[in-house]
Amino acid sequence: MKRDTDFDAMAKAPGEWLRGTGSESDIVISSRIRLARNLADFPFIRRCTDEDRLSIERTVRARMESIAGWDDIQYVDLEQLSDIDRLFLVERQLISREIADSDGARAVAVHPSERYSVMINEEDHLRIQVMNSGLDLQSAWESINELDDTLEGVILYAFHPKYGYLTACPTNVGTGLRVSVMLHLPALVITDQIEKVFRSMQKINVTVRGLYGEGSQYTGDFYQVSNQITLGHSEKELVTLVGEDVVPRIIEYERKARAFLVDKSHEDLHDEVSRALGILSTARKISSDETMHYLSKVRMGISLGLIDDVEVGTVNKLFLQTQPAHLQKLYGRILSSSDRHAERASYLQRHLITGNGSSSLN
């Protein structure tokens, strides 16, 4: 297992899950499944002593190292990491904000493709995650199931015959499974239908959360749809609920809203998308939230054929690289908030203006 992780090199490219490929990738950014697991012979994190946490971290690490074929996995000791490196891993969705902000022995094991990661000592002892680009829950489930089987071979899980996999919070007990699909829904936002769609989702045990820019003036129009319940339904049923019953319906609504916008207010839409690209390509200072807001419009413009000289992959990459920790990694130094605004603007310009320096719009 490798120990030295070169975050500076990692910052230059997004993980595989952000490639912008895969099924329905004009609307679905990524499909993620996570499993919550705990070791049978330790208390849950809340009642762990510092020694317990250290012991869990060391035990899991040693046992993972015993697994054949895991030589490529990078093991990152989060306790030793700087705040900015932890934030960097949060931005890449390899660790949660919760584990980044907590204290004590904790770690993450990451596959070089960044499709797999295992957090150690988060809310549960283990949080296993698999992430795919686009809508692809089936293969994510197959991968994580296999990964879980392998870990189960070396780690004795806390399990109850009636309640299933035991978790620190009763909202995760049973399968310990959370299926999450990240969706880009700008047209539902513009047409004011997003609330209505979400209200209908709540009746069928699915939660929807805004992903970026929460509580701020700007949103990136990204939403995460997940299963609410974990007990009493099989993993496959939960995967089907989100991946086949719910998400395709939301995709259909979003497509209809996009078609409506193109049909009924083509000029306005084209104007809005062009202005967004204009601001991103010419601003001298720009915040992370504002960037998200305009990149979201550009992304929609690309998928509707209103912008043809920017790739969706470029936009996905910029979503990630203009976030605070990534930007600072790319510049190789700590930047003040005001410096970040300026550097972000110049970074966007360099990546959005192509050819002779001007971006052509259809």
Add this chain to the structure above:
Amino acid sequence: MKCQYCEKPATFHITELTEPTGPQVMHLCEEHAKTFLNKDPSSGVASIAGVLANQLGQSKEELEELDQKECPVCGISFFEFRNSGRLGCPYDYTHFETDLQPLLRNVHDKLEHVGKRPKRAAASADSQAKMIQLRREMEEAIEREDYERASKIRDELRSMESVQTPGAGSDDGDTDDQQEQRGTLS
């Protein structure tokens, strides 16, 4: 402690798990607690607070008594669980079983796990609890440099780890050793 909305004493300490910013602890008087819990009963959002609404139906004395109850393995009280929304150890699901059932039913609408089972697991909830206690004893033995005792406990723990789950893993006949050899990420 005073209610966060008025001058009355806070008798309800509710953890709202569904806030986007993470769990929020609310300290409320009875009246405000009722208002808060009835705010949006049809939202479908599962939360411990929602279940406590059902427990509010019990008398205050009953709730106070329940709050005192402690797990013999990890020592967490039901009150602490209500406040934090997090349990202390796997044995809590056994020790607080009847007290947790209304919560599980409210959150999941079901009470029994369906789906994957590990190919090996501790023989019972009691043996799982015993493993946690044995590990503590082992750590204490190491601390007082009683390595003989520590190694005996380690052997005992190892033997407990190798118990197979009844009825699980019938889809294939992998042994633990075979599993260790099988990497999935290569």
